[in-house]
Amino acid sequence: MAVMEVIKMGNPVLREKCLPVAPDEIGSQDFQDFIDDLIETMQEEDGAGIAAPQVGLLKRLFVIEMDSNPRYPDQQNFPLTVVINPRIRRLSEETTDSWEGCLSIPGIRGRLKRYQHVELSGLDRYGEKLQMVLDGFPAIVAQHELDHLDGILFIDRMDDLKTLSFESEFGKHGDG
Template sequence: MIYPIVAYGNPILKREAEEINEGEDIKELIKDMFSTMDNASGVGLAAPQINKGIRLFVIDSTLMVDESDEEKGMRKVFINPIILDEYGDDYSFEEGCLSIPELRAEIIRPEKLTLEYFDENWNLKEEEFTGLTARVIQHEYDHLEGILFVDYLKGLKRRMVKSKLLDISKGKIATDYRMIYPVK
């Protein structure tokens, strides 16, 4: 099943997501989230973006790396993740979001993180991620905390995107995927 993506302005995007009960069968939901992300040509998708307020996200950072890159991306699911540490040099990278189409901004984040999470078989993992994969995880993790990449924008940059965000919330945007708009 391919879910519609929740657009900017929907309150679920600003709420902290709830933990999933350990052992709960969510394999079908995970499959559907990958299908939804792929359909929208995304590199990550958090459950709140499909109107589910639970701590779950999927990523496919293989789409962001070239064959010549040292870093190899990964296609992975994260259940009830907890960032244990973020470290390394801060670097700027242009981010976008399926819930905020046609808007991108340079966001500064640390280059590495250590994450504790459950995989799709409810195996507890602790793993270090770096580079673009770490960035995708940080972005999707923010969704679980009710934070959007535009929340990092300040001052003039924030004011410059305000009307675009309002248009998105009203559905005045064209996408190649279905969306749910809070205001019509």
């Protein structure tokens, strides 16, 4: 396994729409090795999730996990989940305020609204159907990662850019 370089905002790859993963790709050793490297990269960078385009692969794949993450000390843990060709369906119109950061926009957080309750579906790392209901922070992370697959960054979803904050200032001056 290997930690890959996370590309940063400004790299045009982050603005591309990703292609679906073909069924015959999923079982290949190269693809499985890529999944392992993506997981290792997320964990090394203390991410709650990471999408394939963040390391330069324009395929519809992301991984999410929360396990006592120092970047999000007050958030609930959730298990490692690999999602290929993901889809998200909102389960209600209820939204929540989300202070988000991104490995491709290091050191910055911003506030936006995300759906509170969603259904995440797709395929797991072995090509088996995956379907789960997510609430709260896991739902936010999945929506954030799905956006990456469509070339959308969290800053594109912000209603008020005045909430952009360096992480070093986050929480010092208000409700962060």
